[in-house]
Amino acid sequence: MNKRTGLLAGLILSTSVVLAQNKPKPEDVQTFTLKNGMKFMVLEDHSIPNANFYTFWRVGSRNEVHGITGLSHFFEHMMFNGAKKYGPKQFDRVMEANGGSNNAYTTENTTVYTDWFQSGALETIFDLESDRIRDLAIDPKMVESERGVVLSERSTGLENSNYRVINELVQSVAFVEHPYMFPVIGFESDIKKWTQADLEKYFKTYYSPNNAVAVVVGDVTAAQVKKLAEQYIEPIPAQKLPDSLRTVEPPQNGERRATTYKDIATPNILLAYHTPATRHPDYYALDLLSGVLSSGNSSRLVKSLVLDSTIASRVFSNMDQSFDPSLFSIYAIAANGISAEQLERSVLHQIDKVISEGITDIELQKLKNQKLMEFYHTMESINGKANSLGTYELYFGDYKKLYEAPSLYEKVTKEDVQRVAKTYLTARNRTVGYLLPEPKTNPSKNN
């Protein structure tokens, strides 16, 4: 074969490879489960010489009770503070020296650890992760300094985010029985008081390999990952998993309201409605409903309250992902001269219109198109892939659902969106929070 035809064949070959890559598909993901029950998902992507290692633990603030609120999140911090082989500070020092960095986040449902690294560091990452999963040392000195860090994290969140303030308030009122009432960061008094024994017990209860799912995406091979997982993680014994959460939030049978104050310019409001867990079939219609209300400038709430009138300066809605029934919420900030009551009425008017008149074909198709684009953007980066694979595996029960998401949204009808609005966005099922500007000092009036 001469050089020229060789080149041509190469071109044709690479074109077909390109076309194949154009469609992300579930078969690209390779999975295996270790003997100790820890499941791995691996997705090769060689576009940059980097990889990541995400570990999703099935533990979050929903596993807490009064007295230990915030402990899941505190644990997220303590997992970096020393184990048997790598003592205090060594986890970060060794990882960074090998071309890696990390972070972690905690939600009501999960605790997720994220390592990003040049792909040559894969074995070091396994060594570090296995050390802390197997032999975390909970050093009392580290506990004390980390307590200060978390108090500062809580404080800086409340200082810089009005949403944080109103969201904690609404959560605490919308749930009267289920632990979704707790803020993930925990109550200040609990943060100051939890004990060494609380921490040791929590680690033993929840940090068992069979309570986790790992995702590795990037410039690695599945064979490499499997070999290292068997070497480093498999010897860590499984433990009995904790009993599943017993408490079920009872149906809400009447509107609840709560108010708090801060030195702010205009009122903030948050409306929250109880909705089913993510695995419920109504999830997709509820998520599209959220999009109809607030995704983009042509969405109903943004257009009517922010752009076409001067009622709100900002509005967004959110459909939580959760293991247990949670909340669909709408947050809005009033424009100048608009009261919280006026703002609330305007939001409710738009919700009522969806309930009474439904949505249009164009709105529905727009949202479906946006979901498809969202999927492509997720699949553009190794971090988007890793986070989404783990999220779908835990919240939807199967990572393959990530790939099916565009078609599952495609199945939703206008009638579905109207039905879920009518079913869930009712007055009885609603909690309304107000965050108001501090009242002007007026001694004769009792605020």
Add this chain to the structure above:
Amino acid sequence: MRQLSFVLLALLMAGTSWAQTFKVPPYQKFKLKNGLTVYLMEQHEVPLINVSAVFEAGAVQDGNRYGLSNMTAEALLFGSSKYTKAQLEEKAEYVGATIDTYAGKEVAKLSASFAVKDQDLLFDILQDVITKPTFDQAEFDKYKQRQLLQLTQQKESPRGVVNSYFNRFVYEGHPYANPITGTPTSVSAISATDARQFYLKNYTTDRAAIAVVGDFDTPAMKKRITELFGSWKTAAATSPKLSEPTIASDKSRVLLVNKDDARETTFLIGGKGITQNNPDFIPVTVVNTILGGRFTSWLNDALRVNSGLTYGAGSRFATFRNSGTFAISTFTKVSTTTQAIDMALMVLDSLHKTGIDEKTLSSAKNYVKADFPPRYESASELANLLTDMFSLGFDESFINNFQKNVDGLTVAKTRQIIDQYFPKNNLQFVLIGKADAIRDKVKKYGAITEKEIKADGF
């Protein structure tokens, strides 16, 4: 969350990695007859097209009408010859496309992302908004009302405004002090006509570039872009080159911004930094990584890990074309304000006194190299890189040689870098917090100027 993201290279720029070398994917660059520079780069991972356009139209062009560049960039999307604002939004959002505009300190950018199958529509929209925006008066006035409220509300987050106070404080009198989003007073006085005139003067083809990255065939895209933008006629650019600012460093000064209900003190401590084309940009980045650019950095180790004073502490170099600043940044509860400041100063001092050893340097090099490729992973990041290369005046050799240049840094050179670029004396302090509670304690750092956070501007 475990930590706020470290703004290591948030400095704007770039580098490569070392497991394998990371290189900028191949692209084509050419100039249209009207002077507009075009970059085309094929990326076929997903069926999307990304556009980034850059114009010499940032806040330094505002004069004393602070916020004009930002309002002009926003107003590009308030309607064009063929589309009203609502039509633009409906059509783009219907197909899941995004179009965004913003102004920074020196340039303004437009970015867009859409599916390959929608490219006819989106390119038509992009051509119309870039070359024939209408600056609709009614839409502009509504936007202005929203913007005025935003300006008040942004003061409710000290972290969101502390950099604006710092810039104003150290660049007083120079265009680099211009607050990008303006102030209530300046924004109130800006009209749709002002925005139109700003557009005609500063959105000129001779100092602009457009980059297209995504799932397309280069010859066809070249034809398309030439047809869309080849006949666009604009005025010639007239803005003079900016003078080099002087950063106040004759004595230590303190700007104390009072926030009555503060539960913590948010602060920056700094001084003169480097320009973005400084030949020592990479060595400075590596040394700063050690001081305050990663989790194990000396600042974070001292203020967070060892003492629990804060959730996070770091340092950064913010770079412009003709200047730059260095700053340490963190926050702590009101009662530990001076303890945290003193500790931060001690860490900076130890950088000067003890310098950096071989082991620490080697760790930082590995960290910086690995941190680099993910910044240029998606097609939209690559499109943005190409227009940055245009506006900041660097080429792919900066990226392609990044690894080599990081590796070339020696311990001896870090000593010189520390002496030359890391401020030591006459530091500038900006503190946002409860003035009554900390005033007496912080006067030891320098002459105090006080402001109320609710007062106009910065």
